[in-house]
Amino acid sequence: MCRIRAFEDAAEAASRGGVAAFGQLAGGDAMVRGPLHLSTGQEATPTGVCAHLHPADCLTSTHRGHGHTLAKGASLERMMHELFGRASGFCGGRGGSMHIADFSVGMLGANGVVAAGIAIAVGAAQSIRLQRKDAIAATFFGDGAINRGPFAESLNWAATFGLPLLFVCEDNHWSATTPTAAVSAGEGAAARARAYGIEAFEVDGNDVEAVHEVAGRLVAAIRSGDGPKLLQSRTYRVKGHVSVDPAAYRDPAELDAALLRDPLAITAGRLLLRGLSTDDIERFARAARAEVAEAVESARAAAWPEASAAFESIQDTGAGQWH
Amino acid sequence: MALMSYAAAAAAALGEAMQADPRVVALGEDLGRGGIFGQYCGLRERFGPDRVIDTPISEATIMGAAVGMALTGLRPVVELRVIDFALCAMDEIVNQAAKNRYMFGGQGRVPCVIRMPSGIWSASAAQHSQSLEAWFAAVPGLVVVAPSSAQDNASLLRAAIECGDPVAYFEHKELWAAQGEVELDARVELGRARTLRTGRDLTIVSWSKAALWSLEAAALLTGDGIDAEVIDLRTLWPWDRAAVFESASRTGRVLVAHEAIQVAGFGAEIAATLAEHTRARVARIGAPRIPVGYAPVLEQQARLDALRIAQKARSLVGAEA
Numbered sequence: 289m290c291r292i293r294a295f296e297d298a299a300e301a302a303s304r305g306g307v308a309a310f311g312q313l314a315g316g317d318a319m320v321r322g323p324l325h326l327s328t329g330q331e332a333t334p335t336g337v338c339a340h341l342h343p344a345d346c347l348t349s350t351h352r353g354h355g356h357t358l359a360k361g362a363s364l365e366r367m368m369h370e371l372f373g374r375a376s377g378f379c380g381g382r383g384g385s386m387h388i389a390d391f392s393v394g395m396l397g398a399n400g401v402v403a404a405g406i407a408i409a410v411g412a413a414q415s416i417r418l419q420r421k422d423a424i425a426a427t428f429f430g431d432g433a434i435n436r437g438p439f440a441e442s443l444n445w446a447a448t449f450g451l452p453l454l455f456v457c458e459d460n461h462w463s464a465t466t467p468t469a470a471v472s473a474g475e476g477a478a479a480r481a482r483a484y485g486i487e488a489f490e491v492d493g494n495d496v497e498a499v500h501e502v503a504g505r506l507v508a509a510i511r512s513g514d515g516p517k518l519l520q521s522r523t524y525r526v527k528g529h530v531s532v533d534p535a536a537y538r539d540p541a542e543l544d545a546a547l548l549r550d551p552l553a554i555t556a557g558r559l560l561l562r563g564l565s566t567d568d569i570e571r572f573a574r575a576a577r578a579e580v581a582e583a584v585e586s587a588r589a590a591a592w593p594e595a596s597a598a599f600e601s602i603q604d605t606g607a608g609q610w611h
Numbered sequence: 612m613a614l615m616s617y618a619a620a621a622a623a624a625l626g627e628a629m630q631a632d633p634r635v636v637a638l639g640e641d642l643g644r645g646g647i648f649g650q651y652c653g654l655r656e657r658f659g660p661d662r663v664i665d666t667p668i669s670e671a672t673i674m675g676a677a678v679g680m681a682l683t684g685l686r687p688v689v690e691l692r693v694i695d696f697a698l699c700a701m702d703e704i705v706n707q708a709a710k711n712r713y714m715f716g717g718q719g720r721v722p723c724v725i726r727m728p729s730g731i732w733s734a735s736a737a738q739h740s741q742s743l744e745a746w747f748a749a750v751p752g753l754v755v756v757a758p759s760s761a762q763d764n765a766s767l768l769r770a771a772i773e774c775g776d777p778v779a780y781f782e783h784k785e786l787w788a789a790q791g792e793v794e795l796d797a798r799v800e801l802g803r804a805r806t807l808r809t810g811r812d813l814t815i816v817s818w819s820k821a822a823l824w825s826l827e828a829a830a831l832l833t834g835d836g837i838d839a840e841v842i843d844l845r846t847l848w849p850w851d852r853a854a855v856f857e858s859a860s861r862t863g864r865v866l867v868a869h870e871a872i873q874v875a876g877f878g879a880e881i882a883a884t885l886a887e888h889t890r891a892r893v894a895r896i897g898a899p900r901i902p903v904g905y906a907p908v909l910e911q912q913a914r915l916d917a918l919r920i921a922q923k924a925r926s927l928v929g930a931e932a
Binding site: 377378392399408409415416419437438448605606 | 671802
């Protein structure tokens with residue numbers, strides 16, 4: 289959780305002036321450019337869930353996917369390099385923040401399209417079963433995604449085929465700049481999953497131990513062949529939709545209330561009660577910030593991709609015929 | 612060598628591919644009963660429901676799941692029933708399947724064949740009759756194939772399954788019953804055109820069912836003393852420029868004929884390329900920019916045929932005579 293928080297804070301700092309949005313013009317100096325969707329305040333969900341996943345397990349993620357990627361075991365440094373657009377990033381600078389992936393640890397990709405990763409995870413789960421691999425698939429998506437068709441289609445599909453798939457809805461209450469409740473009927477992701485006969489649980493998504501406990505049960509059940517499950521993790525999007533969005537459209541009291549339930553603070557409080565000192569806890573945060581600072585420095589120094597890379601890894605058939 | 616329909620040739624080729632490679636699976640609606648055009652006949656019985664997968668009517672997830680399968684070691688053949696329904700899966704085709712490899716820096720590959728039966732299907736009206744291949748030719752990452760014969764449907768389907776790239780594969784809705792001699796082991800390389808008829812006076816470049824009309828048009832043109840060469844492009848991306856340029860250098864005139872709407876059709880791309888790189892006179896013919904109507908007289912207005920192609924060819928040849 290500390291590493292995710294430190295990563296998001298550093299990425300945010302490096303993105304200032306990096307995108308023309310919300311009435312701002314893009315400057316030339318920002319190292320992290322374009323839309324940057326921060327998961328600050330949502331660290332407990334990927335941490336609690338991914339603790340139960342192995343490298344062989346497949347994961348699909350969202351546009352707000354840095355936390356998922358780190359929690360799945362990907363290199364923090366290579367992810368920072370990708371945000372900086374460098375050749376040494378996970379995607380050689382082709383993807384950026386919205387298209388982070390580390391296939392070597394089963395992280396099959398963030399996605400710039402809401403809900404698109406869900407169906408891909410369905411296919412991965414079916415593939416796992418067909419090839420009799422000892423693995424499961426998991427997919428993170430937001431509460432906004434439950435209003436897209438692929439969510440409904442995928443619930444039905446996963447239930448029909450009894451696939452080894454964990455659906456994780458990170459319910460941060462916001463669909464971009466619109467409150468999800470204002471545009472959503474019914475009781476949310478878990479209720480919709482139950483309508484398809486999928487066992488679904490809701491959890492305090494800012495309580496990493498609670499997430500860890502419920503996710504552990506669900507993952508174990510899925511591994512035992514019990515079919516798909518859904519976890520609705522209630523959290524809150526502390527930042528705007530993208531890093532330059534001041535979220536002026538929301539009631540400041542809502543944010544204040546959410547900050548009182550900061551997942552890192554909740555965990556720190558528990559650790560204090562269990563006998564750790566403030567120093568012990570601060571040491572985790574300090575180590576994370578140091579690791580991130582090193583990643584930023586190495587990203588800053590890393591080489592840009594060659595222009596020729598724009599023409600590589602597109603397709604084999606017809607490669608070279610670009611006009 | 613055996614006489615087979617275009618549908619049976621595809622089923623036989625897919626069967627061979629599935630037999631040869633356990634990674635090949637097929638998924639889509641109604642496949643268990645052989646597919647609505649019979650192009651999967653016998654495969655469920657042969658390979659079982661895990662590899663010939665009956666899906667819900669969920670085009671977006673059919674295609675999205677295929678991407679997930681391809682990324683994790685399978686080679687899915689995706690049935691989207693008709694091109695018109697593939698529009699429900701455009702994000703999955705264009706944003707996910709086509710771009711995955713590039714976007715993630717080459718970490719993953721999405722080898723899959725996306726079958727989208729295309730063209731006018733008589734009396735099926737506007738939402739079952741489209742030819743949208745030019746849209747897909749504009750998407751980097753995709754290979755675009757449109758076979759016109761039973762042999763090519765066998766050979767090109769096999770090549771598409773084996774090629775490792777996502778392939779937009781357009782069979783024609785009115786060719787399923789077309790018979791032809793098929794040699795299942797005959798291989799065809801993607802990106803290679805086939806000359807259906809040689810000629811001296813002009814080249815007609817076409818594909819899919821329009822290639823057959825072009826051949827008929829060439830027969831009509833002999834009555835005018837015009838000797839037309841007919842090239843079936845077979846693969847639209849990458850298209851066989853060498854074959855077309857070579858033919859153009861001999862005939863000096865090229866007509867591109869396709870069933871799709873002429874405006875912004877792939878014929879425009881070929882004609883413009885020829886204009887830039889050769890001395891050939893170029894023309895193109897396609898459907899008017901109207902939806903396909905139901906009543907025969909309405910449908911007919913959207914149809915290209917041999918007469919219209921021949922007429923256009925005459926004017927191209929006559930224009931400079």
